Amino acid sequence: MGIGLAVADTLPAAEPAAQARNPIIWADVPDMCMVRVGDTYYMASTTMHLSPGLPIMKSRDLVNWEMASYAYATLADNDALNLQNGRNAYGAGSWAPSIRFHKGRFYASTFANTSGRTHIYHTLDPDKGPWEEISFRPSLHDHTLFFDDDGRTYMIYGVGNLRLVELKEDLTGLKPDGINQVIITNAISVAGATAGLAGEGSQLWKINGKYYLFNIIWPRGGMRMVIIHRADKITGPWEGRVALQDKGVAQGGLIDTPKGDWYAYLFRDYGAVGRIPYLVPVKWVDGWPVLGVDGKVPDTLPLPPSRGLIPGIVASDEFDRKPGDRPLPLVWQWNHNPDNRFWSVTARPGFLRLTTGRVDKDFLQARNSLTQRTLGPECSGSVAVDVSGMKDGDCAGLALLQRNYGLVGVKQEGGTRHLVMVSVQNGPPTEAARVPLQQNTVHLKAECDFNNRRDVAWFYYSLDGKTWTRIGSELKMTYTLPHFMGYRFALFNYATQEPGGHVDFDYFRISDRMTEPR
Structure with a gap:
């Protein structure tokens, strides 16, 4: 290699x-x-x-x-x-x-x-x-x-x-x-x-x-x-x-x-x-x-032009499944081997349910994170997630996966929930922002700029799916040999106190354009 x-x-x-x-x-x-x-x-x-x-x-x-x-x-x-x-x-x-x-x-x-x-x-x-x-x-x-x-x-x-x-x-x-x-x-x-x-x-x-x-x-x-x-x-x-x-x-x-x-x-x-x-x-x-x-x-x-990488290499997913459909389209891959007991697209039709099956210390060790490639020269990925089934200590949301990862998600502590942005920049994970969350469903977005190797990303949240607010710091994305892989979008849910909580992702939508002002 x-x-x-x-x-x-x-x-x-x-x-x-x-x-x-x-x-x-x-x-x-x-x-x-x-x-x-x-x-x-x-x-x-x-x-x-x-x-x-x-x-x-x-x-x-x-x-x-x-x-x-x-x-x-x-x-x-x-x-x-x-x-x-x-x-x-x-x-x-x-x-x-x-x-x-x-x-x-x-x-x-x-x-x-x-x-x-x-x-x-x-x-x-x-x-x-x-x-x-x-x-x-x-x-x-x-x-x-x-x-x-x-x-x-x-x-x-x-x-x-x-x-x-x-x-x-x-x-x-x-x-x-x-x-x-x-x-x-x-x-x-x-x-x-x-x-x-x-x-x-x-x-x-x-x-x-x-x-x-x-x-x-x-x-x-x-x-x-x-x-x-x-x-x-x-x-x-x-x-x-x-x-x-x-x-x-x-x-x-x-x-x-x-x-x-x-x-x-x-x-x-x-x-x-x-x-x-x-x-x-x-x-x-x-x-x-x-x-x-x-x-x-x-x-x-001297070959036909590209029609773009969507939906051949990456694709949006509304998680609606008809009889005979694959549970997950081929564009999806799990981060490491999944534990199939703890994910479902049938428990709540039209949603991907991720249930915590154990306690983990951080995002990189969490099982059942579902991923797709990012793409250049720029891209955007967004999700809507229902967090009403979370337990204290749970963290769920949308990440950009590599060793120096970034994520926007929801943490529940003491019965209250907060939106958080967490990043790793050659050190331990750092919580760069925290915003109180008073509702059960939230929209999350990550946007990546690979133009001229800028290799930066930003994270956003929306309470209505229409108006987006930037959260936290800019992520400087770095290709590290310990991970040996380009950044990937990742849908995740992990527990830090007790297993059994769940979240329901309503959609994942990917675009080959960034849409939010910075």
Whole structure:
């Protein structure tokens, strides 16, 4: 997984255009891997500690994506993933997936130090599922799953020294007498460097009889860049070169269109909104994929324009459910594994009910916080919540989730309720404002400005859903490696004294615009 700070330049202004613009998704969709089946593209991405996980998205044009499914409901059942006994999986969980289509079946694989295993999920239908799981030890870091023409199956994984291993025919583990060897030593050396992120994020293809391996490196003092190795045999020898060094856009691989055009899909660290996907045109020269336009990442692409990320990647939800509807649309993910006993969309039809099932010390340790991505260049998320079922010590509302989080919510203490704004800015949580609340239903809003990496947010409340009042201080949003994730909207309710209280969310509404004056 590529990590690090973004390069200090700005994105072009987001404006309507007759063609696609980079980034193609201005939201946290890191470690992408793509496959095309006919005229449909499928993309897998990292979501780490969130559940369900290993999201599968689909598109007909490489630009406009929608959620298709998740490969798993929960990665594993342990204290870290369940937010139990003081443990958590922030910045951990599953990373850097690989997605393949082989003999009519889809495969999505990932690895997790949190489970200690390599996980392979497979299905005949990535939209409807079900996804079935195979897993084995050890956990193979940033691997690429590869089905070769001769019927053998491999993974290449590791950092710096990249290792090729052969899998059993049923994919249940490493083949005892199979290939198991380092095929590329010190991958960063192709850039003439000796220190830094030495080469990871492996993705492998076989094109016209040759093998092509993509990796990311980050030389110390330099920027993230793409390297490519190629070989006539999977065991080598491999020759490598730097393929792209621009704006820190790196880590990903190759995809072709039905018309025969080629692109590299890559991502860029872009501050608090997260790691955002780019497409880079590819031409083939002397058997090598040549990335970019004159070596640069273009602002525009000869592809259809984006219709926006709503409702494909994020979406509003009135929590109205008809018979046969999913309990939660695919845009939602829980912060860590949920406890399904304590949430419902049927206890009060038209509402999401969150009930406290235990006592927690703070928001980051609270279970059953329901999340969606934020999006750039700016966005707004709002909720209405009925707090009449709260107990003393409860806190519920709307948050922007990262280690340095901010929230606007309702606290009940001594039978009275207050609206509060709480933020974390490289220290303990601080209550920046407190306003008495005399009614049962309140509207809450958070607005985010990612323009030119301002990375600031503001919080609001309304007593009637029409007139909004800013509350508390400006939140300076910071992408921190302990969480390793862009900021997400989060609906939450937790108890600090006794469990059993509940709140009912009437809606969550998201917009790609900020609406309130500051």
